[in-house]
Amino acid sequence: MKKWALITGASQGIGYEFTKLFAADGYNLVLVARDQARLKQVADEIGARFGIVAKIIPKDLTARTAPKEIFDELQTDKIQIDVLINNAGFGFQGAFSELELQRHLDLIQVNMTALVELTYLFLKPMLVRREGRILNVASTAAFQPGPYMAMYYASKAFVYSFSCALAEELSGTGVTATTLNPGITRSQFHGRAGLQRSKGFAIMEAEEVAKIGYRALMNGKPNVTAGLINKLSSSIAKALPTRLTTRIAARLNKHDDR
Numbered sequence: 001m002k003k004w005a006l007i008t009g010a011s012q013g014i015g016y017e018f019t020k021l022f023a024a025d026g027y028n029l030v031l032v033a034r035d036q037a038r039l040k041q042v043a044d045e046i047g048a049r050f051g052i053v054a055k056i057i058p059k060d061l062t063a064r065t066a067p068k069e070i071f072d073e074l075q076t077d078k079i080q081i082d083v084l085i086n087n088a089g090f091g092f093q094g095a096f097s098e099l100e101l102q103r104h105l106d107l108i109q110v111n112m113t114a115l116v117e118l119t120y121l122f123l124k125p126m127l128v129r130r131e132g133r134i135l136n137v138a139s140t141a142a143f144q145p146g147p148y149m150a151m152y153y154a155s156k157a158f159v160y161s162f163s164c165a166l167a168e169e170l171s172g173t174g175v176t177a178t179t180l181n182p183g184i185t186r187s188q189f190h191g192r193a194g195l196q197r198s199k200g201f202a203i204m205e206a207e208e209v210a211k212i213g214y215r216a217l218m219n220g221k222p223n224v225t226a227g228l229i230n231k232l233s234s235s236i237a238k239a240l241p242t243r244l245t246t247r248i249a250a251r252l253n254k255h256d257d258r
């Protein structure tokens with residue numbers, strides 16, 4: 001019997017690249033994102049190319065009820081999730097006080113609350129079976145505060161801390177949690193965030209980032225940062241005083257000049 005992987009944010013970018021990796025390894029897929037037409041296109045493409053079943057669940061994860069609705073729909077369909085990929089996420093640029101409060105709250109809901117709720121719901125049956133894998137997509141933004149993208153950086157620091165802690169709690173249970181920290185990656189993310197970071201020598205392709213995450217997940221690694229340059233810059237960021245790294249991030253985010 002084929003295993004099932006659930007991927008949030010599966011319609012494009014890193015999430016879309018994950019769909020191909022799982023399908024190539026024979027997993028059936030549950031694809032979650034808002035854009036129903038695009039999800040159907042991905043499901044049709046992947047299904048035909050790899051001979052697997054791809055079920056779509058169009059959901060807006062800013063809705064408080066979305067994670068439970070996803071879980072309940074899969075229970076009703078008797079689909080057991082073997083792998084959970086919490087990838088959906090977004091950010092935006094601007095001074096905290098000048099942006100609408102609702103945008104901040106929506107970011108918290110998608111990047112943090114939905115991720116926690118999906119993890120909680122799908123982890124329980126995995127623990128009963130003593131088998132399962134969870135991957136949470138954080139970011140190198142987790143390693144320093146990020147003025148002018150304050151909520152995004154804070155949300156990724158949360159994901160990083162939560163997910164690494166969970167990995168340790170799960171040791172010996174048969175279930176693993178892996179945190180993936182991409183650096184700047186080519187996708188729709190920056191355009192949507194109001195940033196122009198599509199250039200730069202350290203930019204990685206979404207396909208490469210997903211492959212690194214996939215490998216770490218399958219090896220049960222608790223944490224991986226994508227790419228040598230991101231690994232090095234993250235180590236430096238962790239070693240420097242927070243005040244300094246915060247100022248550097250402020251400069252980069254305010255002027256968006258990298």
Ligand SMILES: NC(=O)c1ccc[n+]([C@@H]2O[C@H](COP(=O)([O-])OP(=O)(O)OC[C@H]3O[C@@H](n4cnc5c(N)ncnc54)[C@H](OP(=O)(O)O)[C@@H]3O)[C@@H](O)[C@H]2O)c1
Binds near residue numbers: 038059087181
């Ligand atoms: N790109 C980077 O440089 C970078 C760096 C570090 C970390 N990351 C993280 O990597 C993850 C994937 O980002 P990406 O670069 O692949 O960005 P992307 O191309 O913008 O893709 C984001 C995905 O999330 C889905 N999504 C966004 N808001 C959603 C919502 N409210 N409800 C449900 N789904 C939603 C989008 O689909 P719909 O629009 O159809 O809903 C899309 O499938 C994110 O967690 C991001 O924070 C990205």
